[in-house]
Amino acid sequence: MAQATLNGIEIDYAVSGRGRPVILSHGYGATGRMWDGQRRTLGDRYRLITWDMRAATWRSRSTWRTPRWSMR
Numbered sequence: 001m002a003q004a005t006l007n008g009i010e011i012d013y014a015v016s017g018r019g020r021p022v023i024l025s026h027g028y029g030a031t032g033r034m035w036d037g038q039r040r041t042l043g044d045r046y047r048l049i050t051w052d053m054r055a056a057t058w059r060s061r062s063t064w065r066t067p068r069w070s071m072r
Contacts, residue, residue: 001032001052013051017043024050 001012014032016039024035032050039048 009054011051011054013049015047015049017046017048019044019046021047021049024048026050026053 001014004011004013024038026032026034032052035050042048
């Protein structure tokens with residue numbers, strides 16, 4: 001995955017396929033890897049952009065600070 005830094009926050013993302021762009025966002029508790037099957041199926045028709053939400057990957061969890069009000 002590639003990486004972008006936005007406002008000091010590192011976000012992992014991947015771009016694959018060709019055609020019109022489609023952004024695939026995962027739900028809570030998942031990562032961008034949940035779209036791997038769709039990427040293989042739709043990649044010949046669409047440019048697919050997947051990303052990992054903040055703290056969704058193990059790499060980013062080590063630097064992410066849990067707010068004091070969190071239940072975690």
